[in-house]
Amino acid sequence: MIRYGFACKTIGVPHADLTALTLARATDENMLIVCRHNLRALANMLRYCAAVRIPLMRISSDIIPLASHPQNSFDWRARLQPELNDLRALLAQTGVRVSMHPGQYTVLNSPRHDVVEKAVADLRFHAEFLDALGAGQNARLVLHLGGGYGDKNAAMHRLAENVLALPPQVRDRLSLENDERVYTIADALQVCGRCGLPAIFDIFHHSLNPPDHGDTAYWLDQATETWSAQHGRPKLHYSQQLPGGKPGMHSRFIAMREFMEFHRCLGQRELDVMLEVKDKNLSALKCLHLTQPQLARRELTEQWARYKYLVLEHDQAAYTAIRAMLKAEAPEPAAFYALLEQTLAKQPQPGQARNAAEHVWGYVDGFATPAETRRLRAAMDDLQQNIAALPRVKRQLLALAERHNIAYLRHSLYFYL
Numbered sequence: 001m002i003r004y005g006f007a008c009k010t011i012g013v014p015h016a017d018l019t020a021l022t023l024a025r026a027t028d029e030n031m032l033i034v035c036r037h038n039l040r041a042l043a044n045m046l047r048y049c050a051a052v053r054i055p056l057m058r059i060s061s062d063i064i065p066l067a068s069h070p071q072n073s074f075d076w077r078a079r080l081q082p083e084l085n086d087l088r089a090l091l092a093q094t095g096v097r098v099s100m101h102p103g104q105y106t107v108l109n110s111p112r113h114d115v116v117e118k119a120v121a122d123l124r125f126h127a128e129f130l131d132a133l134g135a136g137q138n139a140r141l142v143l144h145l146g147g148g149y150g151d152k153n154a155a156m157h158r159l160a161e162n163v164l165a166l167p168p169q170v171r172d173r174l175s176l177e178n179d180e181r182v183y184t185i186a187d188a189l190q191v192c193g194r195c196g197l198p199a200i201f202d203i204f205h206h207s208l209n210p211p212d213h214g215d216t217a218y219w220l221d222q223a224t225e226t227w228s229a230q231h232g233r234p235k236l237h238y239s240q241q242l243p244g245g246k247p248g249m250h251s252r253f254i255a256m257r258e259f260m261e262f263h264r265c266l267g268q269r270e271l272d273v274m275l276e277v278k279d280k281n282l283s284a285l286k287c288l289h290l291t292q293p294q295l296a297r298r299e300l301t302e303q304w305a306r307y308k309y310l311v312l313e314h315d316q317a318a319y320t321a322i323r324a325m326l327k328a329e330a331p332e333p334a335a336f337y338a339l340l341e342q343t344l345a346k347q348p349q350p351g352q353a354r355n356a357a358e359h360v361w362g363y364v365d366g367f368a369t370p371a372e373t374r375r376l377r378a379a380m381d382d383l384q385q386n387i388a389a390l391p392r393v394k395r396q397l398l399a400l401a402e403r404h405n406i407a408y409l410r411h412s413l414y415f416y417l
Helices: 028-052 081-094 113-132 152-164 185-195 203-208 216-224 256-265 281-291 297-314 316-325 333-344 350-364 370-385 387-403
Strands: 002-007 056-059 097-100 141-144 174-177 199-202 235-238 271-275
Touching: 002 281, 028 056, 028 081, 028 281, 056 271, 097 113, 097 141, 113 141, 152 185, 174 185, 185 199, 185 216, 199 203, 199 216, 203 216, 203 235, 256 281, 256 333, 271 281, 281 297, 281 333, 297 316, 297 333, 297 350, 316 333, 350 370, 350 387, 370 387
Parallel strands: 002 056, 002 271, 056 097, 141 174, 174 199, 199 235, 235 271
Antiparallel strands: none
16 A cells, blocks of 8 residues: 655644744744744644544654754753643554654765764754654654765765764664755665665656666665665655756646556555655645545545635636536546646636635625725725735635634635645
8 A cells, every 4th residue: 555645834724834933033932932833733733634544744844943053952852841742642643654854954974074963963853853752763864865075985985974873863763865966766775775774765856866777666676675664664755847847846736647657656565655745735635535446525525625716716617517526426536636737727817716705705704894894895806807916815815714713714725725
């Protein structure tokens, strides 16, 4: 069975947004406020994953802002013990597999000692955070191999030496990933073999930077063999090229046809696949639906409730077609998502956008003050003539939905895509 998940953020999930903090504002009080907010957001992400049956997600490295910064003395483990205990219980209850992926400045193979020291401190924080959640060894820390520095072999040797010198609690969680420019999956496997680490095979990076021999299936099997039972299910990264974007840029969403070809190529392997895509949980849920045999009609109708006003904004005919499609006893997920893709690729026109906004307005007009009604009506009149007014209309509608806790609208993707 192939399982799919998403990285770091959610779209359209209330109370699941993280807050950042600059060093200049990182007082003890501000750190406590922001960290508590972020841990509540993580709890909501985990509950969301359990509710929609997304089995894996990546936790943002910014969950504890500035955690490994040398000038930040906030003792997050001690100050956040009650929140961490609650998350520990929730993670065990949901069974969601979590991971973390330190950013581009966490470089273990740098020739500069200070850079390596900072990388070790950052990796130590990530491992400690996963430990604080009670996450098992299947909760991996994912790291790229780093820079080439003009001598790739020497850089790989330096990386292996620095990995082997890591504290055991860090090294035992580490996995290495190929990249799109310097290090191929063959390079990653070489270092992983020396250090006893599992390799994460990034399919997209491999397409841009393959070794000089072996096809994708060969390297997938080579990477899979580096995983033992204690590491959990072997993991892959999958993404798609942003059309018209610089090579290596991730797409806005996972396109169905290309994805289904990829999924079929995985065959009967037991794998976890992290989707790296801009619409995060939405593509993860889409991929789960597309690959789940005999998907219940309710799963699609629940998704339709979130997409319907966004679709109406783009194409009235598609809105009508999807409504008719979902009346079938067993609607096809592929047909549903194909029509969604086609519709959302179109540019909304002022009249259609105004029509969708009027439908949404019908949920909140009874709560609006006279002043709010006047402002919104003025914005809608502008929208009738100019699509550029649409963000203003949506901001006002969302503010009313949030203020009066209209859950149906707060979960609607109309406001977020």
